[in-house]
Amino acid sequence: MQFRQKALSKLQSPExxxxxxxxxxxxxxxxxxxxxxxxxxxxYWALTGSVSASQSAPGVLTGPQGGYVxxxxxxxxxxxxxxxxxxSLTPGAPLLLVATDExxxxxxxxxxxxxxxxxxxxxxxxxxxxxxxxxxxxxxxDEPLVAVLYLxxxxxxxxxxxxxxxxxxxxxxxxxxxxxxxRVQAVGGAPQTPEQLAGFLGDAQLAASFAEQGxxxxxxxxxxxxxxxxxxxxWSSAEGPPFVLDSRTPVTATIRLSEQRPVDWLLP
Numbered sequence: 477m478q479f480r481q482k483a484l485s486k487l488q489s490p491e492x493x494x495x496x497x498x499x500x501x502x503x504x505x506x507x508x509x510x511x512x513x514x515x516x517x518x519x520y521w522a523l524t525g526s527v528s529a530s531q532s533a534p535g536v537l538t539g540p541q542g543g544y545v546x547x548x549x550x551x552x553x554x555x556x557x558x559x560x561x562x563x564s565l566t567p568g569a570p571l572l573l574v575a576t577d578e579x580x581x582x583x584x585x586x587x588x589x590x591x592x593x594x595x596x597x598x599x600x601x602x603x604x605x606x607x608x609x610x611x612x613x614x615x616x617x618d619e620p621l622v623a624v625l626y627l628x629x630x631x632x633x634x635x636x637x638x639x640x641x642x643x644x645x646x647x648x649x650x651x652x653x654x655x656x657x658x659r660v661q662a663v664g665g666a667p668q669t670p671e672q673l674a675g676f677l678g679d680a681q682l683a684a685s686f687a688e689q690g691x692x693x694x695x696x697x698x699x700x701x702x703x704x705x706x707x708x709x710x711w712s713s714a715e716g717p718p719f720v721l722d723s724r725t726p727v728t729a730t731i732r733l734s735e736q737r738p739v740d741w742l743l744p
Contacts, residue, residue, distance in 0.1 A: 529733040531635065533695065534686065535625035536677065537645070537725045541613035543592060543678025548583050548602045552576035557598050564590045564614070571609060572596055589614045592678065592724050610678035612723055620708070621721060623658060623697040624676075625729050626686040629667050632693035635660055640732040641697045642712070647725050654712030656721075660731065661698040667691035679724075697729065 556573040559565060567588035574581050585591075589611035596608035623643055627635070643656040668676075669691055673683035676694075686692055702710040707721045 531627070531631055531731040531733060533625040533627045533631075533729045533731060535623050535643075535695075535697070535727050535729055536682065537621050537623055537721060537727060538677070538723050539590075539612050539614075540619050540622050542676035543589070543610055543612040543724075544587065544675065545607050545678050545680070546571065546583070546585060546609045546611055548572075548574065548596070548604060548606045548608050550574055550576050550581045550583070550602070551604050552581065552602060554596050554598050554600045554602060555580065557594070557596070558582075559585075559591055559594070561591050561594050564588075565611070574602060583608060585609075585611055587611070587613060590723070607680075612678065620699060620701060621723055622661070623656075623699060623727055623729065625695040625697060625727075625731075626668075626673075626692035627695055628689060629691075629693050632663055632695060634733060635663055635695055635731055636733070637661070637663060642730045642732070643697070643699075644728040644730075645717075645721070645725060646727065647722070648717040652713075653717045655730075656716070656727070657700045657710045657712065658697040659700070660695060662696045664694040667693055677724075682724075695731075 552574040554572050555575045558570045558572060565571065565585040565588050567586065568584050569588065570582040571585050571591070572583040574583055583596075591609055592612050593610040594608075595610070596602060596606075602608065623641070625641075637660050639660045641658040641660060643658060644650050645653075645656050648656075667690070668687075670680075670683050670687045673686055673692075674680045677683050700710040701708060702716075704714075705711060705716040706718050707716050709716065709721065711717075
């Protein structure tokens with residue numbers, strides 16, 4: 477009898493129009509509000525935010541003119557070494573004294589420059605054409621160092637001139653001194669052969685290491701100057717390392733490519 481009474485009541489008011497309709501529980505409204513706010517924040521970021529892509533590359537600090545390999549013009553035995561690594565020589569200054577069949581001969585630094593690597597040692601026997609030293613071409617005036625990076629051709633083509641570059645310097649640990657700041661000054665137009673690399677770097681082994689993955693393209697980075705650091709260049713830290721940077725120091729670069737708005741990815 478009780479069930480029959482409920483059925484009659486249902487028939488009398490089938491739509492229950494006299495009862496309030498509950499659209500959602502309070503918890504559901506909270507989830508809906510949070511979802512709306514997240515979507516609104518994402519849309520704002522997509523329209524006004526930016527994402528910066530980056531490219532990593534190995535390189536080396538060097539003088540703007542690069543270096544060269546000095547070869548012995550004579551055959552004989554080295555009797556005396558007249559210079560040391562780090563010495564700056566004027567053009568024609570003697571580097572070695574070699575005993576030959578025709579008497580003692582000097583091996584001179586033809587173009588002058590700073591001795592970066594001394595290969596020949598006292599007592600070594602040389603044949604004409606042997607490499608005896610590598611030298612860095614002397615700077616023109618007060619030219620600062622540059623960083624030369626080597627990238628695969630397809631990667632180098634995406635690097636714009638003026639892009640910001642952060643350089644991890646091998647002799648200055650990032651954890652203590654931060655990174656060296658610079659900007660892309662020039663991007664090479666064609667890949668370089670190992671011979672071209674060695675001609676600029678003045679070091680066949682170093683050139684071979686950069687050419688391991690094929691003939692790379694050179695990217696020249698101008699280092700930002702600062703009068704407030706010992707090195708004379710700007711670092712991410714306040715003072716940078718307490719010493720002068722040396723050429724031929726290996727670096728690892730992070731090149732900051734052009735920034736894009738996330739919404740650009742959705743546009744044709």
